Amino acid sequence: MNGPGEATPFRLEAFYAGLLHGWGHLVDHRGGGERRMTAVLRGDWDGQVLTLDQTWTAEGSPPERRLWRIRPTTNGYSGTAADIVGTAEATWVDGGLRWSYQTDVPVGETVWRLACEEELQPQTANVATVQVKIGKFGLAIAEIHMIVSRAAPVAG
Template identity: 25%
Template sequence: MKPFILMRGIAVFVATLLLSSCASTNDPKLYAAEKPALELPQFFNGTIDAWGMFQDRSGKIIKRFTVVMRCEWQGDTGTLDEDFTYSDGTRQKRIWTLKKTSADNFTGTAPDVIGEAQGVVSGNTLHWNYVLALPVDGRVIHVDFDDWMVLMDDKLMLNRAIMSKYGIELGSVTLSFTKRSSK
């Protein structure tokens, strides 16, 4: 009888582990009560400076960069004009077009985004999912981004994005956005 009880205990333990691993910690609704509430058109309006880095999956810093963003909204459509400067001196431009599709949902497009980015705002958090055409060693690969932005206050937002391909993590991007004061 004891082996049966032991096996049953192990089965319950394994089932609990499996169920807990299925519970989503990546549900934006978990942050619904967090303040200050993120109003995307309000934060991404005007000029924003950002500082960031890309780390490979081992944690090694591969590139550092700065971004100057000029942002404006016309109704439910926003334009984020981004100028990147990398630590190696290279430059890149990306222009996002964001559209508010419902109270908490946004889509985004950019020339190097494959299809549409899908975003959900909840509380102080924006969660984006998209595929980026990323130039690597003379070729372009499509990389999945799981992108989380968290509003800290009316001037500061933190961002962490996990990059993956075929479900395998390639690395992460970390950014700090600071909104310039209006003069």
């Protein structure tokens, strides 16, 4: 699939190769309001597997990390990570990728299993928007909205 303004097909393994930065916000539908977020992503493509090391920080929370192993499939991509239940699947939708997965998140003394629907929409060869809808028991509990870019982080 082609992203807007791109002459060549969008390839996740090319987009995430190297160092990227993300900026955005987390909206907590449980009454927690809105918090700014930043992310640092490092990707390495070995010709078969994209290893994507994500570290993100929401304002007021410690950094979190996820190490993905992502492979191209006939219809998109599949990925695994330590906190992902089973395999995350991504399919092409409207020029971007829609990921579906479940993740286990520690909350106090328990672990919550959350359902995530993540949409990555390429804007240029170096910029994409990411929206993640997070739910539990079919109810929306949070959303993440980010811009991911190869550009150097802005100071301040």
